[in-house]
Amino acid sequence: MNIKEMARSAKKAALELAAASAELKNDALQKTAQALLENTAAIIKANEADLARSKKANLAKPLLERLKFDEGKIRDVTDGIESLIRLPEPVGQSLSVTELDRGLELHKVSCPIGVIGVIFESRPDALVQISTLCLKSGNAVILKGGSEAAETNKILAEIISQSAIKAGIPSGWLQLVETREDVNEMLKMDEYIDLMIPRGSNAFVKYIMDNSNIPVLGHSDGICHTYVHSDADIEMAIKVIIDAKTQYSAACNATETILVNKNIANKFLPLLKQRLEEVNVELFGCKGTLEIIDIKPVPADNWAKEYLDRKVSVKIVTGDNEAIDHINTYGSGHTDAIITADKATAQKFMNLVDSGSTFWNCSTRFSDGFRYGFGAEVGISTSKIHSRGPVGLEGLLIYKYMLTGNGHIVADYAGKKKSFTHVKIK
Amino acid sequence: MNIKEMARSAKKAALELAAASAELKNDALQKTAQALLENTAAIIKANEADLARSKKANLAKPLLERLKFDEGKIRDVTDGIESLIRLPEPVGQSLSVTELDRGLELHKVSCPIGVIGVIFESRPDALVQISTLCLKSGNAVILKGGSEAAETNKILAEIISQSAIKAGIPSGWLQLVETREDVNEMLKMDEYIDLMIPRGSNAFVKYIMDNSNIPVLGHSDGICHTYVHSDADIEMAIKVIIDAKTQYSAACNATETILVNKNIANKFLPLLKQRLEEVNVELFGCKGTLEIIDIKPVPADNWAKEYLDRKVSVKIVTGDNEAIDHINTYGSGHTDAIITADKATAQKFMNLVDSGSTFWNCSTRFSDGFRYGFGAEVGISTSKIHSRGPVGLEGLLIYKYMLTGNGHIVADYAGKKKSFTHVKIK
Numbered sequence: 092m093n094i095k096e097m098a099r100s101a102k103k104a105a106l107e108l109a110a111a112s113a114e115l116k117n118d119a120l121q122k123t124a125q126a127l128l129e130n131t132a133a134i135i136k137a138n139e140a141d142l143a144r145s146k147k148a149n150l151a152k153p154l155l156e157r158l159k160f161d162e163g164k165i166r167d168v169t170d171g172i173e174s175l176i177r178l179p180e181p182v183g184q185s186l187s188v189t190e191l192d193r194g195l196e197l198h199k200v201s202c203p204i205g206v207i208g209v210i211f212e213s214r215p216d217a218l219v220q221i222s223t224l225c226l227k228s229g230n231a232v233i234l235k236g237g238s239e240a241a242e243t244n245k246i247l248a249e250i251i252s253q254s255a256i257k258a259g260i261p262s263g264w265l266q267l268v269e270t271r272e273d274v275n276e277m278l279k280m281d282e283y284i285d286l287m288i289p290r291g292s293n294a295f296v297k298y299i300m301d302n303s304n305i306p307v308l309g310h311s312d313g314i315c316h317t318y319v320h321s322d323a324d325i326e327m328a329i330k331v332i333i334d335a336k337t338q339y340s341a342a343c344n345a346t347e348t349i350l351v352n353k354n355i356a357n358k359f360l361p362l363l364k365q366r367l368e369e370v371n372v373e374l375f376g377c378k379g380t381l382e383i384i385d386i387k388p389v390p391a392d393n394w395a396k397e398y399l400d401r402k403v404s405v406k407i408v409t410g411d412n413e414a415i416d417h418i419n420t421y422g423s424g425h426t427d428a429i430i431t432a433d434k435a436t437a438q439k440f441m442n443l444v445d446s447g448s449t450f451w452n453c454s455t456r457f458s459d460g461f462r463y464g465f466g467a468e469v470g471i472s473t474s475k476i477h478s479r480g481p482v483g484l485e486g487l488l489i490y491k492y493m494l495t496g497n498g499h500i501v502a503d504y505a506g507k508k509k510s511f512t513h514v515k516i517k
Numbered sequence: 518m519n520i521k522e523m524a525r526s527a528k529k530a531a532l533e534l535a536a537a538s539a540e541l542k543n544d545a546l547q548k549t550a551q552a553l554l555e556n557t558a559a560i561i562k563a564n565e566a567d568l569a570r571s572k573k574a575n576l577a578k579p580l581l582e583r584l585k586f587d588e589g590k591i592r593d594v595t596d597g598i599e600s601l602i603r604l605p606e607p608v609g610q611s612l613s614v615t616e617l618d619r620g621l622e623l624h625k626v627s628c629p630i631g632v633i634g635v636i637f638e639s640r641p642d643a644l645v646q647i648s649t650l651c652l653k654s655g656n657a658v659i660l661k662g663g664s665e666a667a668e669t670n671k672i673l674a675e676i677i678s679q680s681a682i683k684a685g686i687p688s689g690w691l692q693l694v695e696t697r698e699d700v701n702e703m704l705k706m707d708e709y710i711d712l713m714i715p716r717g718s719n720a721f722v723k724y725i726m727d728n729s730n731i732p733v734l735g736h737s738d739g740i741c742h743t744y745v746h747s748d749a750d751i752e753m754a755i756k757v758i759i760d761a762k763t764q765y766s767a768a769c770n771a772t773e774t775i776l777v778n779k780n781i782a783n784k785f786l787p788l789l790k791q792r793l794e795e796v797n798v799e800l801f802g803c804k805g806t807l808e809i810i811d812i813k814p815v816p817a818d819n820w821a822k823e824y825l826d827r828k829v830s831v832k833i834v835t836g837d838n839e840a841i842d843h844i845n846t847y848g849s850g851h852t853d854a855i856i857t858a859d860k861a862t863a864q865k866f867m868n869l870v871d872s873g874s875t876f877w878n879c880s881t882r883f884s885d886g887f888r889y890g891f892g893a894e895v896g897i898s899t900s901k902i903h904s905r906g907p908v909g910l911e912g913l914l915i916y917k918y919m920l921t922g923n924g925h926i927v928a929d930y931a932g933k934k935k936s937f938t939h940v941k942i943k
Contacts, residue, residue: 106845110868183868189890195879197889204901205871281726285901297730300707304726306733306902327924334926419532441919442536442609445631453621453922462930463623463918464615464939475630475711476732477903480918492889492906493867496879498753500760504888513890 094276097233098206098283100263105205105231107261113180116227119258123223124172126254130246131165137242138215145239153341160215160243168219171467175227178466181484182229188517192509195496196516201488203229205285208277208305209469212290213237218247220467221288222265226255228487233266233284235274245269278303290470293423308478308486310470312397313343313425315455318414318440320431321354327452328359328430329366334454335428337370341399343471344426344458348394348404350414353379356407360384363405372401379407394421411436415443422446424473426458426480447473447480520702523659524632524709526689531631531657533687539606542653545684549649550598552680556672557591563668564641571665579767586641586669594645597893601653604892607910608655614943618935621922622942627914629655631711634703634731635895638716639663644673646893647714648691652681654913659692659710661700671695704729716896719849734904734912736896738823739769739851741881744840744866746857747780753878754785754856755792760880761854763796767825769897770852770884774820774830776840779805782833786810789831798827805833820847837862841869848872850899852884852906873899873906 092100127134138160145158184201191197207230211217218236225232236244248267256262268277277284281304288308289299296311317335319328335346351359356379364374364384374386381388389404390396394417396404408414418427428450429440441449448458458481460468465483472478478486503509518526553560564586571584612625633656637643644662651658662670674693682688694703703710707730714734715725722737743761745754761772777785782805790800790810800812807814815830816822820843822830834840844853854876855866867875874884884907886894891909898904904912929935 106869106871109871110865191883191888191890195883202868300730304723306900308902324924330924331926334928338926338928338931437921439536441917442628443532445532445535446917448918448920450920451922453920453925454927456927457617457621457920457922457925458918462617462927462937464617464937464941474732475915476734477915479915489901489903489905491867491872492874492884494874494876494879494883495863496877496883498750498756499879499883500757500764501880501882501888502760502764505764511888511890515890 094268094273095280097266097268098277098280101206101231101233101266102283104261104263105203108229108231108264109182109203111229111260115259116229117176119226119255119260120172120176120223122258123251123254124169126250127165127169127219127247130250131162134165134243134246134250135161137246140242141240150239154213154239157212157214158239164216168216171220172223174466175223178227178484181227181488185517186490187515190514190516191494191511192499193512195494195499198493198495199490200493201490204487204489206231206233206283207487208233208235208284208287210235210274210287210289210291210299211237213239215240215243215247217290218244219251221469222248222251224467224469224484224487226260226264228484230487231264233268233277235268235277238269241269275302278305281305288470306477307474308470308472308482309474311473312423313345313471314348314395314397314421314423315344315346315425315458316348316350316418316422316427317346317455318350318408318418318427318429319352319355319359320411320429320433320436321352322433322436323355323430324432325355325359325362329362331428331430331452331454332363333366333370335456336367336372336403337401338454338456340401342456344455345399346403346428346455347397348406348421350406350408350417351380352414353407353409356380356383360405367403370401372403375402375404377406380405395423411439415440419445424475425471426450426455428453428455447471520694520699521706523692523694524703524706527632527657527659527692528709530687530689531629534655534657534690535608535629537655537686541685542655543602545652545681545686546598546602546649548684549677549680550595552676553591553595553645553673556676557588560591560669560672560676561587563672566668567666576665580639580665583638583640584665590642594642597646598649600892601649604653604910607653607914611943612916613941616940616942617920617937618925619938621920621925624919624921625916626919628917630913630915632657632659632709633913634659634661634710634713636661636700636713636715636717636725637663639665641666641669641673643716644670645677647895648674648677650893650895650910650913652686652690654910656913657690659694659703661694661703664695667695701728704731707731714896732903733900734896734898734908735900737899738849739771739897740774740821740823740847740849741770741772741851741884742774742776742844742848742853743772743881744776744834744844744853744855745778745781745785746837746855746859746862747778748859748862749781749856750858751781751785751788755788757854757856757878757880758789759792759796761882762793762798762829763827764880764882766827768882770881771825772829772854772881773823774832774847776832776834776843778840779833779835782806782809786831793829796827798829801828801830803832806831821849837865841866845871850901851897852876852881854879854881873897
């Protein structure tokens, strides 16, 4: 099949899949989990081929770690499928009900979006998570994984697609595309694909937006901030910052810039330097910072740097407004935190910082679908419409309005013979 | 100001406006309504200039009707503002609350999108409705109206913008652009504009999508269907179809195609012809239809025709699946209805027809924000993400996650020392 045929086939499947029952979808998920376990040996063999090829190509060690898909990881993803099965059915829920007039009832009902295109990095577990989330939410999915994981992706896609089809899910619901040229073709399929979810750098997400009419749910850079207000509990601030920077530095929700209120800079900065250097974090400061502690200046005065490493920028701000402005100017709308004992200041910060997640007295590392209790996540959206922050099942749904009458016509209301009641039932 | 300066100024205003209190916004709306009434004479004078110029340019009569903005229409829009004031505050509502662990609480809180760009046709009342909806929802707005209404739009934008600013809304919150070149510049401002709402033809909405990275909420053609099932109450079907076609033929929610189940075609079609011709509706049929009633064939076999007139296409379908397929192929995802006495058939139809609104035993003309009880509408979305169907205040909102802790760090949970409770509070 060429990409157009694949996309058309996915669309056809999506239209049927929208009406699949909870039982059917859960049965398909169950069969998928079972098939993954039964095929453990074959999956590991395919993954070993990917690993061998990637080692030869000198892929960096952290990337090899992500690419590895062993028995433990297979067990993790099947555990994930089991929890997905236990989640309540997301489709067909009446989100609100209004009586427009006697016998004329309007239901706002959750439904799948249709066909989702997902482009993801070289983590085979992402393929399993995304495709099973799509299945549970009744969406068809077209996947493009990293080329390093080609063999692993192929066998996983085949197992998942076929197990679901055996259970009764319409064929065509899962498609795997393999090359970059395929992706470029995919971007033209706005007739068939309803939403693109690209996971990658800002530049990559922008490339997708520049080259497609399909709506994009961007999962891009995380330039996260932690702002230490003058009323902060200093020990709490240090503890939270160490977590936000070092618990997993390569994550998109790790803090990249620390903003320090000038009123506590003299007291706080020397301690910050000492404690961060103890855990091997390198600090880069603004001019004012350099007058208080002996660190390097921020390279090229670039305050939008995503280090993804044990490095952090530090800036003194004159007050809350400057902190908020700085974040809204240089941040990426991902996750930003304030450390303060003052509730009013915290609320102002959380209201005015224009990010998907705004935190008070806790680590930016909490910004994650699993930690938020969503069960699983498709990505973390830095977009401003549809879905924001960590995106779970809900982000793969939209709604339609269903109106049920008994021969009701508009002319009766236009002539004021009748009037709407608009009684909210739910 | 050039467009970039305007967009930047709108963005700045939006960041402040996000934290405006309900009282401040309602006061601004009150002052706006008052100023519109006080300036009635000047508004009518500006509108008369637009009308005179448009008459000279031979603008069609229905368009002149829409352009006219007299005392009655001013009263209508100020009444609309009064109802908007009475609606509950949409911003800052906790949509859901989850305890992640003791003392670590996650709130999903409604908030404005930011800067909305709206391109609308030559109805001055649209300018008032859209800008006051944006104000109530805390969004800044950049407006481009039809050039026929240039003078009326100018004075309305000035009155609304200034009344709100006098009440304390940040200046720059409302901007009016005037030329098509301005629109093309606007489309490049993805750094500042968060959402475009173009109201117009499919071709126009597609033009906007083709030429911008800004997410688009499309308000485009309505190719709406009414499907008469074999179990339909014939009299109800006729009554509903007459309303759906003639109550206001130029509306996007008017029915453009009637699908008739073959089992009742012989009985239903002659009656349909007679009753529709009585109200001056011209019928165009498929091959099978022409064998039963004497009407013209559908021009150029085009089943995606939006007549916006007292004309309608008629097609015989062999069953429910063909009806659903036809609608999903030729419809525009706007509004489609089934007439049937059978509940299971109706539910299948409403689930499988992939449109923003799916109706059972009522007129497609009900698809409208006012009738749905939203108070006002920005447009009717035929998009598949963010907002679907009639879009009221809710479509201008998104959410952010606010997490409040007490020095909580992720390392405590990664080490399994602590585990998440994920207790749903709301």
